[in-house]
Amino acid sequence: MMDGGTIWDARNTSLTIDQWAVKIEEALEQAGRSEAIFNVDPNDNREFDTIFIGGGAAGRFGSAYLRAMGGRQLVIDRWPFLGGSCPHNACVPHHVFSECAAELMLARTFSGRFWFPKMDGVTVNMKEIVDLFRRGRTGPHAVMNYQSKEQLDIEFVLNAPARIIDAHTVEVAGRRFKARTLVLGLGARPQRLAVPGVDLKGVYDYTSFVETLDYEPGNTAVVVGGSKTAVEYGCFFNATGRRTVMLVRSQLLKLIPDADTRTYVIDRMRDQGIEIIEGAEVVRIEGDSRGRVAKLVAKTPNGPLEIKTDFVFLGLGETPNSEAAVEALGVKTDPKTGAVLVDDSLRTSVPNVYAVGDLIGAPMEMFKARKSGTYAARAIMGQAISYRPTDWPDFLHTHYEVTWLGLGEDEARKRYRNVVVIRMPPHNPNGLDIGLPASDRVMLYAMAKPRMSGFQKLVIDGDSRRIVGAHHVGYGARDAFQYLYVLVKQGLTIDQLGDMDELFLNPTHFIQLSRLRAGQKELRDL
Amino acid sequence: MMDGGTIWDARNTSLTIDQWAVKIEEALEQAGRSEAIFNVDPNDNREFDTIFIGGGAAGRFGSAYLRAMGGRQLVIDRWPFLGGSCPHNACVPHHVFSECAAELMLARTFSGRFWFPKMDGVTVNMKEIVDLFRRGRTGPHAVMNYQSKEQLDIEFVLNAPARIIDAHTVEVAGRRFKARTLVLGLGARPQRLAVPGVDLKGVYDYTSFVETLDYEPGNTAVVVGGSKTAVEYGCFFNATGRRTVMLVRSQLLKLIPDADTRTYVIDRMRDQGIEIIEGAEVVRIEGDSRGRVAKLVAKTPNGPLEIKTDFVFLGLGETPNSEAAVEALGVKTDPKTGAVLVDDSLRTSVPNVYAVGDLIGAPMEMFKARKSGTYAARAIMGQAISYRPTDWPDFLHTHYEVTWLGLGEDEARKRYRNVVVIRMPPHNPNGLDIGLPASDRVMLYAMAKPRMSGFQKLVIDGDSRRIVGAHHVGYGARDAFQYLYVLVKQGLTIDQLGDMDELFLNPTHFIQLSRLRAGQKELRDL
Incomplete structure (x- = not known):
């Protein structure tokens, strides 16, 4: 360990979760000017098996796993907490907003009935909800620091940026640490849009929305994008009572594999009043005299479109943060996506350097971040492993929770000669206006607004009788x-x-x- | 087929689900005075393989399965719909009320914040919610009639009581039907309490609450019982803003197998203001001059207790409706519970007579009703089957959803020498006041009222590394x-x-x- 930089040594202190919360909040308020938080064991003379650069999901889970296997690791993060962007400004806030969207749709549907307030014309304050999250997010951060130190025995340096010196050496807070290997877990950032006006105040992505929203947006929200993030935030903005226009370059929610399911989802978004414009391209964003968004101009299949708004949200996917690693180590990246290239053992092009998490590209999902971290740990500890996710269950939020696995009906029909489908609601002359399905959080809809109560479908290969796809819109099925x-x-x-x-x-x-169908030798649809 | 009685022949009509709803509502309004609904195929000359007496979950699923296997069945129900008590006045309304309880707890917790109304001192009208259900329940009924007839090819006679003539003969609406076998699916009814005043107006069970509530109860609800039904309804009454007193003969929620989980659940009920008195026995219920409940008198460990109330709810379990089958056929029953005794093939003591569903006793759960129906169908169609549930996943509602499978921690420690436990929140000096767990429907709690955000536990045999128990309080985990x-x-x-x-x-x-723990050779708690 070299000397230099001020540090706060956490080693001999057992902070409670509450105390960690205070520590983290102080550090965040001082924005990088506070001391680095060191939890490094001075009595352990072993070489580090690896240093995780980035303490997000991948780095934290990789650290825990390597430690559990008996190895020695260090994990370094510029933030004063482990867990990374997910609980800070990425997936966890989205869950808060999606919960609000679901609750608000319920409240608006039953406006003025039972205990529900009158919601007609009511615009819900978004900044209050963002502020609630900003105050509350330290709670999970603190749990993760506590758990990582007291229960998982992870060694870490937090609240200080790491500088990669070479494939075995990292500098942080003026100290140098050496390790047998490095694991890069540098994450990703929201993609920007290359149009004039994108830097105006009032243009947000999921990070800046949480971190910098300091006014209450007006009555119109424009969302650019048509996949998970765009839809999740768009539905929230809509649920707050704002006119919400979604500008989608190609097709909305292409990722939902089953066409009936996708139709159900999009129809319900439209029912809630979301304006969806596919084939749209943003031309520019115009500002007012104070440098704030005033108008968005787009090309659409129906001609040019101008929307007056003070609030534009970019939900365009993410770009891996590979630049620092390329510069320091020369790791190879995918020229198209910028993702660090790895083999099935999570090894980069540079010997002894591994990469994990969002940095290695799609799928940028939590399970892949965490699992790639643990698989890298296992590889470093000498296990023969292979990790390359090709198929997984998936979900997104609208006002609902939409979940799927396997094949949509159309794709199944391409692959199997005898596809059997079980749906709820079933095909019937009244369509969706029937009193099922019902279950968690849709009971009131099922009783009073049946078409809002969800949709589900099983896709079965009738010959082998195997389930080849499952699709669900509603709540309570994701787990x-x-x-x-x-x-x-x-x-x-x-x-x-x-x-x-x-x-x-x-x-x-x-x-x-x-x-109801299993008794049949020759399965039929239901 | 004998002649006599008026019937409406559904055979050559394809009612839509909407049309079924109208038909069912008309029949319910006329309460037994309308025509029997016949869907019997006059062109099928085969003998019936069986007649299901009772078209609840067991009879309907058994019918569907037998039909799917190519057999011929008839199912008879006194109600004008298939599906039985569950969607009419048992489990489905409970889900409506439990959804209200969850929503109301959220609204009360965030009273006056965001879009939530001010809930202080607000008592929510229960009758309005009961009325919503009474109007809405025909929807699911209609789906089941439509599905049963148009998709499952079930033959049925509805809206007319069946009279058992002998083990092969049933009379309904003046016609006699003969079959190779009979399947009794007569269900169960709420247990009554043998105390003075139990017949006063204002004393309800889950059936009469839905069917007969015709006034808005006052500010105090007294619930008698301490298991699923009592707790599910008690939490709803509490959530509406009423003082709710639960009188429990022995111990509240003994059925939750894990002690920590049970404690979490009961503490949260108390936090919501529910008064729980264990070891209590109702002595009598007193009425006013109009024959309405005015007061309940109980013995408790702290001495006699009098509670002024106009609303008493009995949640005391269920009694199988075995009397008619005993009288007509002499089937043997359990002298203690009244359940019809069956062997592993669902055969009663009378040759060719089977029994299924709640009629055969515990567990009186949906899965057992439906599955026992299908297993009986398989036995009748000549398959060698065995069905006797001894273990299953289970759940109940408080304001939360509480779900479990396998062993609680204490029981696991009796059976295994090396039990490892993984909990969230983990053991820590701040206890439950920490920002995790978080997920469906508890995101706002996690941000602002962490101790309300749930509890979960995995119980593991550390030697075999196998999961032996799982326990969850929150939402979205039941499925x-x-x-x-x-x-x-x-x-x-x-x-x-x-x-x-x-x-x-x-x-x-x-x-x-x-x-986080799987890397360890010797597993430790988390």
């Missing part, structure tokens, strides 16, 4: 898809599914619907 | 437990669990928490 996915990968049949024990009134009606 | 249970029965290890793909921010944090 289930994690486990259902494993069973489907095992070859789950409609017979096995129908023989399970449902916890009625279950959000996925899959078990009971399967049971 | 998952259906599938997780199957994996646990397969022998799921912490290593396999940690290698799954979480759909972050997942309600059960089990996958990621397992991954």
Whole structure:
């Protein structure tokens, strides 16, 4: 360890979670001017097996795993907490906003009835909700610091940027640390749009929305993008009572694999009043005299479009933060995406240097971040591993939770000659205006506004009787898809599914619907 | 078929779901005075393989399964719809009320903030919610009639009581039907309390609450019972803003197997203001001059208790409706519970007579009703089957959803020498006042009222590394437990669990928490 830079040594102190929260808040308020937080064991004379550069999901989980295996690691992060952007300004705030969207849709649907307030014409203050999150987010941060230090035995340096010296050496807070290997976990950042006016005040992405919103946006929100982030935030803005226009370059929610499911989802977004313009391209954003957004100009299939607004949200995907590693180490990256290239063992092009998490590109999902961290740890500790996710269950939020695994119906029909589909609502002359499905958070809809109560579909290969796809719009099914996915990968049949024990009134009606058909030798749709 | 009685022949009509709803509502309004609804195929000359007496979950699913296998069945129900009491006045309304309880707890917690109305001192009208359900319940009924007829090809006679003539003969609406076998699916009814005053107006059980509530109860609700039904309704009454007193004969929620989980659940009920008196016995209920409940008198460990109230709810479990079958056929019943005794093939003591659903006793759960119906169908169609549920995932509602499978920690410690526990929140000096867990419907709590954001625990046999118990309080995990249970029965290890793909921010944090420990050879608590 070299000398230099001021540090606060956490080693001999056991902060409670509350105390960590105070520490983190102080550090965040001082924005990089406070001391580095050191939790490095001076009595451990072993070489570090690795240094994780970046303490987000990948670095923290990789650290925990390597430590659990008996190795020695160090994890370094510029923020005063472990866990990275997810709980700070990325996925966790989105869950807060999506919860608000779901609650607000319910409140607006039942406006003035029962205990629900009158919501007609009510615009909900967004900044108050952002502020709630900004105050509350330190809580999870503090849990992760506490857990990492007291329960997982992770060594870390926080609240200080790391500088990569070479493939074995990192400098932080004026000290140099050496390790057998490095693991790069530098994350990603929101993509920007290359149009005039994109730097005006009032143009946000998911990071700056949480970090810098300091006024209450007006009555019109413009969202640029058509995939997860754009839709999740767009539905929230809409739910607050604002006119919300979504400008989608190609097609909205292409990633939802089942066409009926996608239609259900988009129709409900339109029902809530979201204006969706596909094939749209932003031309420029114009500002007022104070440098604030005043207008957005776009090209659309129906001609030019001008929208007066003081609030534009860019939901355009993410760019890996690979520049520093390229510069310091010369790691190879994908020329198109900027992602650091790795092999199935998470090794970069530079010997002894691994990369994990969003830095290595799609899927930029939590499970991949965390698992790539742990797989890198296992590789470094000498295990023969292979990790390259090609298929996984997936979800997104609108005002609803939309979850899927496997194949959509159309794709299944391309692959199997005898596809059987089980749907709820079933095909019937009244369409969606029928009193099922019902379950978590849609009971009031099922009773009073049935078409809002969700949609679900199982796709089955009728010959093998195996489930090949499952799709759900509603609430309370996302967690289930994690486990259902494993069973489907095992070859789950409609017979096995129908023989399970449902916890009625279950959000996925899959078990009971399967049971209604499982007696058939030649399966038919339901 | 004999002649006599007026019938409406549904055979040659394809009613839409909407049209079924109208038909069902008309029949319910005329309360037994309308025509029997016949859907019997005059062109099928085969003998009936069986007649299901009772078209609830067991009879309907058994019918569908037998039909799917190519057999011929008839199902008869006194109500004008298939599906039975569950969607009419049992489990489905409870889900409506539990949804209200969850929403009201959220609204009260954030009273006057964001878009939430000021809830201080607000009592929510219960009758309005009951009326909403009474209007809405026909929707699911209609779906089931439509599905049963148009998609499942079930033959049925509805809106007319069945009279059992002998083990092969049933009379309904003046016609006699003969079958190879009978399946009794007569259901169960709420248990009554043998104390003076129990027949006063104002004493309800889950059935009469839905069917007959015709006034708005006052400020105090007294609930008698301490298990699922009592707690589910008690939390709803509490959430409406009423003083709610729960009188529990022994111990509240004994059925929750994990002590920490149970404590978390009960503490949160108390936080919401529910008064829980264990070891209490109702002595009598006193009425006013108009025959309405005015006061309840109980014995408690702290002496006699009198509570002024106009609303008493009995949540005391259920009694099988076995009397008619005993009288007509002499089927043997359990002298203690009144349940019809069956063997592992669902056969009663009378040859060719089977029994299914709540009629055969505990567990009176939906999965058992439906599955016992399908297993009886398979037995009747000549398959060698065995069905006797001994273990299943389970849940109940408070203001939360409480779900569990397998062993609680204490029981696991009796059975395994090396039990490892993973909890969230973890053991820590700040206890529950920390910013995790977070996920569906608890995001606002996690940000502002962390101790309300839930509790979860995994119980692991450290030697085999297998999951032996899982426990969750929060929302959005119930569906998952259906599938997780199957994996646990397969022998799921912490290593396999940690290698799954979480759909972050997942309600059960089990996958990621397992991954933090899975690297260890000797597992430790987290």
